[in-house]
Amino acid sequence: MRTKRIVWLFALLLIAGCISKGTYNQKVQQYNQEAQRVNVMSDQLRACVEQNRKFQAEAQANQEKNEQFQAEAKAAREQNERLQAEAQAEREKNEELQAEIKAIQEESKRMEAEVKASGKEIKKQEGRVQQPETPSQQAHTLSPQDKTYQELTRRLEGEIQVNQVEVKQRKDRMAVSMMNLILFPEGGWEVHEKGKAILDRMIPVFKDLKEKRIEVQGFTDNVLIGPALRKRFPTNWELSAARASDVVRYLQQKGIDPKLLKACGFSEYQPVASNDTPEGRARNRRVEIVIVPADQ
Numbered sequence: 001m002r003t004k005r006i007v008w009l010f011a012l013l014l015i016a017g018c019i020s021k022g023t024y025n026q027k028v029q030q031y032n033q034e035a036q037r038v039n040v041m042s043d044q045l046r047a048c049v050e051q052n053r054k055f056q057a058e059a060q061a062n063q064e065k066n067e068q069f070q071a072e073a074k075a076a077r078e079q080n081e082r083l084q085a086e087a088q089a090e091r092e093k094n095e096e097l098q099a100e101i102k103a104i105q106e107e108s109k110r111m112e113a114e115v116k117a118s119g120k121e122i123k124k125q126e127g128r129v130q131q132p133e134t135p136s137q138q139a140h141t142l143s144p145q146d147k148t149y150q151e152l153t154r155r156l157e158g159e160i161q162v163n164q165v166e167v168k169q170r171k172d173r174m175a176v177s178m179m180n181l182i183l184f185p186e187g188g189w190e191v192h193e194k195g196k197a198i199l200d201r202m203i204p205v206f207k208d209l210k211e212k213r214i215e216v217q218g219f220t221d222n223v224l225i226g227p228a229l230r231k232r233f234p235t236n237w238e239l240s241a242a243r244a245s246d247v248v249r250y251l252q253q254k255g256i257d258p259k260l261l262k263a264c265g266f267s268e269y270q271p272v273a274s275n276d277t278p279e280g281r282a283r284n285r286r287v288e289i290v291i292v293p294a295d296q
Helices: 002-016 021-125 135-141 144-155 157-161 193-207 236-253 278-284
Strands: 165-170 173-179 212-219 261-265 286-293
Touching (some): 021 278, 157 165, 212 236, 236 261
Antiparallel strands (some): 173 286
16 A cells, blocks of 8 residues: 555656656666565565464474473383382281291291100100090090180190290189281281181080180281282271281171170280381281180
């Protein structure tokens, strides 16, 4: 529009005789040059705008990629931390299991040595020892608690010999102490099949009890709950009680009167050995089935 106005202005001036034709042509040429320069600058400006738009799009894409990379890096770090924690927990479990195996092996050797020594002593006294009472004669002379003790030790003889089970008498009560490894899977709280088989051997004795109650007590070492179990069991209190409760549930399923059953957890606060060694921690992780008078 501006170009047309200038052309018409020059034309009118030419017609009016105000400027010469040469001057008019010179002005038109200058105008065309200026218009050409403006067009070039406009094209350059449009190119710059387009280039800037491309740069902004690339910058946005790069920012999104960077955010994605950061998110992936964060996820990788979290996964690495989780795997490291799980690996550490597995190493601790492996150490505890090895310690338990070592403790069992050492106790087995000790028991074998005691058996050999007892055998030698028996041979020395064979000529002087009177004929022992038969089991039926012993049954008539033993107290009910002694009979229970004798029957439990007979049924658990194999586990007692390798120090996995201990049967103890304490005045008017009796306790069967069992290491966790014979009842539960590593790090678990539900009785496994081998553990159920061991309990099955004791259940007939429990059913014959008169005027007695059965308390199942759970104990742990002082190691903190691992990441895999922490949501379910925040502390060793909950874990020890859960293990005792699962044993009680199984005894009830097998016909023991639930009114005579009790489950309780003692966490890490009643150790029978030092928690400073793997062997001691293995002994402290246990379940005890305690037979007490019904009125207590």
